[in-house]
Amino acid sequence: MTKSIGTWRVASKKDADTLVEWYRDFEVETGIDRCSTQAQATQQIMKFLDNKEVYVWEVDGAVVSCMKKSRPSKNGITVSFVFTPKAQRGKGYARTLVAEITNELLVEYDFVMLYTDLDNKTSNKIYRTIGYEQIANPVHLVFKKQ
Template sequence: MKIKQFEDPKTFKDEVYDYLLKNEAKNNLPIGIINQMLEYDRYPDAFLAAVYEEELIGVYVMTPPHALILTCTKGREIDVHQKMIHYLLEKKISIPGVVAEKNCAIHFAGQWEQITGKPFQTKMQQRIYDLHQVTDIPLSEGEFILANRKDIDLVANWIIGFVEDTGEGEITPEDAQKRAVEMIEKEESVYLWKVGGVPVSMARRARHTEKGCSVNFVYTPDAYRKKGYGSSVVKSLSLKLLEKYDFCTLYTDLNYPTSNKIYMEIGYQPVCDSVHIEFA
């Protein structure tokens, strides 16, 4: 068993892409990040590695300060993770945690604790969904609008609200502003649901895979919740994405059953459970 670390994302993609595409919806996160690295020149300090035993059996992607993303062949989790953990320790590569399909992540965390003696805790129980056809549910009042420059301050504030609600970490107002500018001006990826010209909810076209595209940053401020605005913006964005892609994907937090129920009403179906684990 050997590990190969990559500096060039193009070479990495050539090496691992077909392996990841075997489970395209489940692997939407590492696939999407690889594509973002190449298309937007993002994550210059990313950790990219693959594990081989005659053939490819594990793929690891990390964009500091975020968690290490794991993908490995079923039944080989313990062997592959042991090899990678020893490699990370030898190279003095720090990891704050892992994100992966549930069994894969739990196997890694167990080996991490056994080898390093450091405990771990579950940060978020997640579920990956995909959608191939939107169900015929009614939209709320309002209209679906692409965000523009005038919306940058609003979207920056909503990014902060989203991060606070999801507990995904911390973001400064400056970083939120920078992210909003990038998403609106460079990517043109943020969509708003407006009622009477007033923005009430948002969703974003996120990373794409070969045949699919993800939806994220779904956020509705407290004052506008329970009115169907979030469902309307997600349904509208999903319909737009299906004009170009075969399917859409998204991650949910299983601690919020209402949002999971809403996505399933739109037509999203569970692919697998995922978990975000933090290390002490």
């Protein structure tokens, strides 16, 4: 795998405004049936940052991609909120970030898993390229009050 230019780091509060914008874009682009208000997204991102759960890929001092670790258990952890804004896509930033952080997480955990949109052929190809294997096809159900 070819590594993209740049480096990763744990996100900090200086990244908060960018991450809030990306969080809201992520919700829209993934079709998640909730769209956070600015205040809700800010609260969520600040929680992630306080817990040191978000990683960013940086090129020449600019943050160009992000991902989050979540749901740690005794043996494993999940990768989520993998996002690159449209202007930065196609440069391998998310692929390199996910690959490098996955390797870091595997030092501490027996396995790392992620959920992906099965209809997104690009991201699924990338995840397979860096070593992820499909093991299940979960269904996301939402119950609404009637």
